[in-house]
Structure formats: C-alpha cells, structure tokens
Amino acid sequence: MVSGKRIFSDFKVFSRGYLRNKFGLFFGLIFPVILILIFGAIFSGNNTGTIDVYAQNQDTGAFGQNLGDRFLSALNESTTLRVITVNASENFPDYLAAHSASDGILIPQNFSANYILGQPVNLTVYGNPTSSTSGIVSGTVNGYANYFNLQRFNGTMIIGLTSATVNTQQTKYIDFLIPGLIGFSILTSPMFSLVNISSEYKKTKLFKQLSLTPLTKMEWLTSKVLWYIVLTIAGFLLMVGVGIFAFGAHVTLTPWLIPFLVLGPMLFAALGMLVGTVTKNPETAGVIGNIVTFPMMFLAGTFFPISIMPTYLQTVAHGLPLFYIIEGLNNVMVYNNITGAIIDLVVVAVITVVIFALAVKLFKWRED
C-alpha cells in the first residue's frame, strides 16, 4: 500500500539533502540559466541571419553612371547580405584570403559600359563550396543580376521577394532556444542524478538499509520523481524569466506546458533508475548513462533545430524520447500548435509509462 505520508517524509529528506549539496543545485538550476545566458548572448546580436560579403567594384562607370555601385547598394538593401566594399586597388582574391572571407563579389571594369551598350558582361562570385553561406550569396547575386537584366530590356518583374521569418515577424533564436534548453535540463538533471543515486545506493548498500524500513520501492521512486518535477518547474520559470527579461524572448505560456514538465522528469528519472539498476557498478552505470544521454543532449533539438541536420540524423532524432518533449514544448511555446503538441504528448506519455514500469519492475532493494 502506497503511503503519502512516507512519500512526503522521504521527499523532505531527499530534497533537503539535495539543496545542501551544492553540486546538485548548480547542475539543476544554475547551469541551465548559464546556458541560456551564453547561447542567448551569442545569438542575440545576429538574429536576422544577414551574411557578410566582401565586394570590389572595379567599374569605372559610363555616361555619368556607375551601375556597379547601384548593383552593390541594391544587394545591400536586401536583408540577406551585408556588403563590405573593398578598395579597387586591392588584389581581390588575396584580400579575401587575408580576411578569411568565404564569399566575395567582383564587379569588372567595363560593367556600366557593357550594360548600357547591351553587351554581355560577367560578375565574378567567389565562394567556398564547404561554406553554407556561399550558396545563399550566389543565389542572391544571381537574383539581382536577373533583375538588372530585365530592367535593361524594359521587362517587368512579376515575382518580388519580401523576407520574413516563420510564424511571427518577431521570432528570434532565443525563442527556439528556450524550449530546447528546458528540454536539456529536463533530461540531464533527473537522468544523471538517478543513474548516480541508484548505482551508488546499490554499492553502499543504502537500498538494503531502506528496505529494512516500511518505505517501498515505489514510494521511494515517486518521491524522487516529485522532487525532479519541482526542480524542473523551478528551472523552467528561471529560464523563461531570464529569456524574457534578458533577451526579450516571446514565448507562449499555457497550461499545456504542465504535462511536459511533469512527464519529462518522470521519464528521465525512471530511465536513470533503469540504467543504474541493470548495471553492476557505478562506473559502468556512468558509462552507459552517458551513452544514453549524450546523443539526446545534442541531437534532440536542444541547442539547434533538427531541421538543419542531415536526414539520417533527423531519423535518429525521431527515435529519441527527448525529441518529442522539445518538439512539444516548441509547439506550445513558439508555434501555438496545440494539435501537434498533443501528438507529442501522447508519444511522451507512452514512453514514460513503459520506462517507468520497467524501472519499477527491474529495480531491486535486495539481492537474490
């Protein structure tokens, strides 16, 4: 019979012990906030995604016009590129190399003259095939070249482009980062703690000691889960608070977040317990714990959206329980997509029930 009173006594002792141990507190609460501050600071200055590109205009002009300049200022007005002009006397390729630049645009000497006379002229776009920005630069330059070509023959642009980011005009990296890092702390804090606790208690015979009291395994695990739910919600409030006040993040806070903040810690506390239970000693438990945790820490959409990863890694990500928690949090907080969130929730709930049941079943107080 499960006793709420015993769960509460154990909860009291465990949480007090946790708060007295500075390590736990640091990794549970301070560390996620530090992550928000660091990642938020790194990306907050550059949230429009503008690419710096060097350009050299060798065009000498014709008929009183310098079309090279006009071309570059048109590029600069696009939100995609920021043109940094290089003095015409420089050797352009050398200059690019010296500045470790991966992208450059060179406008030739007779650009204006040939354009006006209707003769072909080539722009040179320098790029680095391994760089993700080069494609964007050549695409943009190509687009503007077409535009200039059409204008030359009095053609009309039918399709124009306005750039916008997904969903709302104001969405910034920090808005995606908050759910990711909340997922990160939902994973790491209960998981690492329970791997450690369950293997250490086994080694130091603390489980045997507890088995001599009326406390049951189920009550013990429940009290741990409750504590990590409390810790997760505290961490959630801290991270969202820092995100909003330090970086002006825009996230939606609705009761739909609660099931994720409850099931998440439950899932990973049980998973940690399971790892500690099936391994022989704390060393093995630590290794297995890391093997299970690390892929999730990076591949489940914690620090960056999984859409930027290659397809095979995206497939891997869909096999990680944390992915559904982070996707669900994103659906609620960023996209306001409750239908999507409910699907994620169902997946998370099923995984949680399975892992929890398995952990309770395999976990032993005593030895055979």
Next chain:
Amino acid sequence: MLPIEVVSLKKCYGDIRAVDDISFTVKQGEVFGLLGPNGAGKTTTIEILEGLRAKDEGQVKVLGLDPWKDGYELHKKIGVIPQEFTFFEKITPKEAIQYYADLFKVKVDPDAILKEVLLEDSAKVYFDSLSGGQKQKTGLALSLVNSPELLFLDEPTTGLDPNARRAIWEVIRGLKAKGKTIILTTHYLDEAQQLSDRVAIMNHGKIVAMGTSEEIIKQHGSGERLEIHGTEKLANYIKENTELQVDYNRSRGEIVIPLKQKIDALAALAAAEQSGMDWGEIQTRQDSLDDVFVKLVSYGVNEQGEIIGDNEVKPAVSKRRR
C-alpha cells in the same frame, strides 16, 4: 516459538560456499554471538536472517516468519545495524532518527535515543562529516527507532574507541535487560564473552563450535598447563625424569606441560630444580576463548569436533580486526 530457527542453511557464490549447511536456534531474550575470521560467512548468515538475501537451501524462521517472503512484515519488528553502516550524506543523526520514526509511523524522542548511544554532541553534524565511530552509533540509534524485539548487530563496535565500545556494550546490556533477543557478530572475543549468553564460531561457512564460552573452552581447550621459561635441554631433562607430557615452544623459549592433575606441577618443578639448570618465570594457565578460537580457525576440526593436528601450543594471537 523460538525467535530464530535455522536448519541446514546453505548459500553459495559460485564455488564459494559462503554458508555451508549450518543449523542453530536462538532463544527469547538471548544474546547470541557469531564469531569467525573474515569471510567465514557471518554477514551472509545474518543478512539471510534479515531477509536481505535469498538462501539457496535449508529452512529459516525468524519470529515465525520466512524472512525472504515476509520481509516487509518482519522488518517492522527487527532492528539492524549492517556491517559498515552508511546513510545519506547530508543528513544529521537527529534528522535521520526523525526520518525513520516517520517511516515507521512511531513517535520517538530523537534526543533521548541520541543520548542513549552517546551521540548528543554530534546531533547536528552531517552524516558524511561524522567519524567512523559516530556513523556506527548513528546506525545503532536507527536500529532502535522501531523498538524492535529482535536485533541484528553486525560488528557494531568495529572501529570504535574503548569508551564508545563500552557505551555500546551498555546499550546492548540494557536491551537484554528489557528482554530483547540479540544476534551480534564481532571480531573482539572479549566482547563476545562479555555480552553473549552463547556463541557460535564459524569458519569457511560452517559452525565449528557452539555453546557458552565455558562450554567451548572446555570442549576444545587444552585445559590447565604449566609454562616454564627455560631451554630445550631442560625440557628434555624433565621429559626423561618424569611421566609427564612435555612440549617445547621454541619461539617463546617456553616449556609447556599439560596438567592432568594439580600435583603434576610439583613433579615438573622438582625435576627442573634437580637438573641444576637455569629456569625463569613459571605460570599456570588455561586456554582462553581467544586460544580456542585461533586453534579452531587455524586447524579446523574433524567430524567429532576435535581440533585436527594441534600439537604445539600457539601463542594467543592478537584479536583480528578488519
């Protein structure tokens, strides 16, 4: 109903027979001492009785219950100090007692318990900062919280200073006076002798001797003997000139003469005096539990419970400690 009944208990770990077919009973209100060298199987036996380990074979009844199957019921009625007691790092002894009281749903006065085990001074120190002895005392304090009728104390005084040991002895005597049944393991034979009504000596998973210490000494000890400090030549002289059995312990330079009757001592001394040789201290002594323990453990016993191959008198070895 006896509090503890064990019949043909066996437990193996691979090739190691940790507990090898032992049987014993413990009576109500008795203090039963379990002795034996490291690895003899004491902890394994005790933990099977506590329901913390499963047995391989045999029958075990503790307070009328099967400890493995009915462990949850049993644990409410017993108190345990495990060997090398450990607990949560960041909890004070006082909080630990309160925690146990909450789990058992009993009302206790933590300060009174702390006082009883001489731990008042460390009531508010975190467990991981306590000394080894203080940790051990915390274990004892916790084992008392549910006022158990049966206690299992696995090396409760190992690593304690003499004062603390005596304090724990007092606690144990107090519990005995209240009619509690206690099983105690220890490496200190004086402790076993002081506290236990009966002892069992275990070796290699078997019980090699059991009874009161007097009974064990009488059964396995060598009886009274005369020891004379002198040369081997003198020993031979006495041997040739009396009817007595004379042994010589070279390492200690001691002539050892088992006394079948007190008068044998006179004959031996007369012969020594007659020899004209020098001789020093004389004394008569009897095997202590220590001596018997060392013999039992180093030589083993045959089917009849006699010690095998013990001819030379061994010096009383200092108490073994872990």
